[in-house]
Amino acid sequence: xxxxxxxxxxxxxxxxxxxxxxxxxxxxxxxxxxxxxxxxxxxxxxxxxxxxxxxxxxxxxxxxxxxxxxxxxxxxxxxxxxxxxxxxxxxxxxxxxxxxxxxxxxxxxxxxxxxxxxxxxxxxxxxxxxxxxxxxxxxxxxxxxxxxxxxxxxxxxxxxxxxxxxxxxxxxxxxxxxxxxxxxxxxxxxxxxxxxxxxxxxxxxxxxxxxxxxxxxxxxxxxxxxxxxxxxxxxxxxxxxxxxxxxxxxxxxxxxxxxxxxxxxxxxxxxxxxxxxxxxxxxxxxxxxxxxxxxxxxxxxxxxxxxxxxxxxxxxxxxxxxxxxxxxxxxxxxxxxxxxxxxxxxxxxxxxxxxxxxxxxxxxxxxxxxxxxxxxxxxxxxxxxxxxxxxxxxxxxxxxxx
Amino acid sequence: xxxxxxxxxxxxxxxxxxxxxxxxxxxxxxxxxxxxxxxxxxxxxxxxxxxxxxxxxxxxxxxxxxxxxxxxxxxxxxxxxxxxxxxxxxxxxxxxxxxxxxxxxxxxxxxxxxxxxxxxxxxxxxxxxxxxxxxxxxxxxxxxxxxxxxxxxxxxxxxxxxxxxxxxxxxxxxxxxxxxxxxxxxxxxxxxxxxxxxxxxxxxxxxxxxxxxxxxxxxxxxxxxxxxxxxxxxx
Numbered sequence: 001x002x003x004x005x006x007x008x009x010x011x012x013x014x015x016x017x018x019x020x021x022x023x024x025x026x027x028x029x030x031x032x033x034x035x036x037x038x039x040x041x042x043x044x045x046x047x048x049x050x051x052x053x054x055x056x057x058x059x060x061x062x063x064x065x066x067x068x069x070x071x072x073x074x075x076x077x078x079x080x081x082x083x084x085x086x087x088x089x090x091x092x093x094x095x096x097x098x099x100x101x102x103x104x105x106x107x108x109x110x111x112x113x114x115x116x117x118x119x120x121x122x123x124x125x126x127x128x129x130x131x132x133x134x135x136x137x138x139x140x141x142x143x144x145x146x147x148x149x150x151x152x153x154x155x156x157x158x159x160x161x162x163x164x165x166x167x168x169x170x171x172x173x174x175x176x177x178x179x180x181x182x183x184x185x186x187x188x189x190x191x192x193x194x195x196x197x198x199x200x201x202x203x204x205x206x207x208x209x210x211x212x213x214x215x216x217x218x219x220x221x222x223x224x225x226x227x228x229x230x231x232x233x234x235x236x237x238x239x240x241x242x243x244x245x246x247x248x249x250x251x252x253x254x255x256x257x258x259x260x261x262x263x264x265x266x267x268x269x270x271x272x273x274x275x276x277x278x279x280x281x282x283x284x285x286x287x288x289x290x291x292x293x294x295x296x297x298x299x300x301x302x303x304x305x306x307x308x309x310x311x312x313x314x315x316x317x318x319x320x321x322x323x324x325x326x327x328x329x330x331x332x333x334x335x336x337x338x339x340x341x342x343x344x345x346x347x348x349x350x351x352x353x354x355x356x357x358x359x360x361x362x363x364x365x366x367x368x369x370x371x372x373x374x375x376x377x378x379x380x381x382x383x384x385x386x387x388x389x390x391x392x393x394x395x396x397x398x399x400x401x402x
Numbered sequence: 403x404x405x406x407x408x409x410x411x412x413x414x415x416x417x418x419x420x421x422x423x424x425x426x427x428x429x430x431x432x433x434x435x436x437x438x439x440x441x442x443x444x445x446x447x448x449x450x451x452x453x454x455x456x457x458x459x460x461x462x463x464x465x466x467x468x469x470x471x472x473x474x475x476x477x478x479x480x481x482x483x484x485x486x487x488x489x490x491x492x493x494x495x496x497x498x499x500x501x502x503x504x505x506x507x508x509x510x511x512x513x514x515x516x517x518x519x520x521x522x523x524x525x526x527x528x529x530x531x532x533x534x535x536x537x538x539x540x541x542x543x544x545x546x547x548x549x550x551x552x553x554x555x556x557x558x559x560x561x562x563x564x565x566x567x568x569x570x571x572x573x574x575x576x577x578x579x580x581x582x583x584x585x586x587x588x589x590x591x592x593x594x595x596x597x598x599x600x601x602x603x604x605x606x607x608x609x610x611x612x613x614x615x616x617x618x619x620x621x622x623x624x625x626x627x628x629x630x631x632x633x634x635x636x637x
Contacts, residue, residue, distance in 0.1 A: 012506060312502045315463060315502075316491065317488065317490045317491020317516050317567075319487040319488075320483060322487075396464060
């Protein structure tokens with residue numbers, strides 16, 4: 001029999017019972033819609049991480065003090081100093097910039113506002129390495145640092161927190177730990193990556209922090225920028241060699257510092273997101289299977305309802321194969337239509353989520369094809385049993401059916 | 403038998419046994435029957451006489467338990483489902499008591515159904531189905547659905563559907579059973595005309611006046627042929 005004719009018969013049958021067909025499809029519609037939305041959310045989250053990684057530029061290695069053991073007792077002790085940073089910034093082949101950070105929380109007072117913020121004492125190259133831009137004013141200079149000047153750069157959130165106009169803040173004074181500082185720059189917002197929001201920070205020169213605010217020589221973090229990602233390993237070895245020498249760590253002893261690869265960190269986050277989005281899509285897939293069972297149920301009812309028609313068709317020369325194909329095509333068309341509507345639904349929900357919840361969502365052609373193909377497969381798998389029942393009906397019995 | 407033409411249908415010691423649980427029922431005990439081309443045969447019998455079983459076997463909807471069935475020199479009794487479907491499609495035209503038209507389709511589409519299964523192209527289907535409806539005098543009702551037609555018109559659509567593949571035999575099961583007498587008369591005269599056009603007809607009925615219009619009446623009782631008589635020539 002002509003395949004086109006089979007499709008025509010199936011469409012006519014679906015049309016004759018349109019409302020029921022729509023209800024039957026609902027399971028598939030919701031299933032496909034959920035899969036599309038979940039995958040869109042997952043892809044969006046991944047795209048966001050990719051963007052962050054691209055914004056990082058070259059790779060950044062983050063060096064921090066680590067727990068070290070003294071007579072079997074772990075000690076969380078500061079081990080990194082400004083001298084280490086100095087040693088690293090001279091004579092390194094694979095590292096293009098070194099940025100030390102003295103990081104502590106202090107009370108900051110402006111007018112009648114009193115805030116507790118993270119104060120970072122750092123070098124003038126901080127915004128270049130960490131990719132910050134200025135909204136107003138600019139960064140302090142090496143000369144400011146050397147002179148231990150009391151100048152401060154505010155993160156993008158600060159003007160809001162201080163209830164002040166960002167542009168008007170330049171040149172005004174602000175108190176950090178009761179010490180007067182002059183505001184020389186306000187940053188553009190960069191957005192949080194993970195649990196910390198860098199837009200809440202304020203920056204002061206490293207020497208100023210060391211000699212006027214904290215009063216010690218320790219730094220919490222040293223960032224080392226690696227221009228070429230492929231030389232990350234080499235850079236790590238280089239840093240390890242220099243710091244072991246600086247700290248006088250004996251051969252065979254453990255490092256008293258830790259080097260973290262930010263790119264690697266981002267990659268593991270990406271993997272976690274990926275797993276999570278697969279999990280969500282899997283859960284959504286379950287509803288697709290439930291929808292398939294709904295299809296099977298209705299197809300069984302349809303076969304019973306149309307027993308007489310099946311008998312007539314067989315008497316007029318339809319083979320088992322003809323009848324099987326007819327019902328299989330009908331359930332597949334039902335699922336494909338459901339998949340199509342579900343695709344539209346999923347794309348709409350994704351767009352709404354992006355618009356109202358502000359989540360990044362990406363509907364890819366790949367996920368659309370997968371969900372669509374999967375719904376067709378559901379139609380065939382769950383259609384096969386009802387179709388087989390229809391095909392194996394005895395024509396004499398079927399013709400007698402009321 | 404050597405000088406006579408080959409019969410369209412040849413049944414030899416046909417038996418059909420239904421097994422139910424431990425016991426069995428012989429719906430057909432031992433039936434021998436030849437039907438020649440252009441014969442107009444009526445099969446009569448009480449309910450339970452085996453006439454429905456015989457019709458199902460002749461119509462290739464069922465297979466005999468024992469015995470042989472030859473249709474146009476093809477041995478039908480040993481065919482598989484697929485081959486039987488082909489025979490039903492090409493060689494048999496069914497006319498049912500309850501018409502059995504497909505309700506959602508137009509008259510033309512209903513007549514086209516057997517042609518769909520024989521793989522004819524759309525254009526050819528239209529032409530053949532249109533011609534068949536013309537034969538039964540319904541060329542002006544092609545786009546009507548069964549629900550928009552009278553009982554007599556529906557049965558004529560069914561007859562057109564049976565004729566459209568140009569089958570070897572036209573098999574009618576109580577074709578007037580659901581019709582009033584004047585409409586029944588209409589259908590029977592259509593059968594007379596079809597017989598005169600050279601068709602082979604087998605009508606199963608329990609009504610004497612319907613059977614009387616045939617050239618030959620076969621009576622069944624308890625699964626056996628109890629009489630086989632040729633009536634006077636067709637009127």
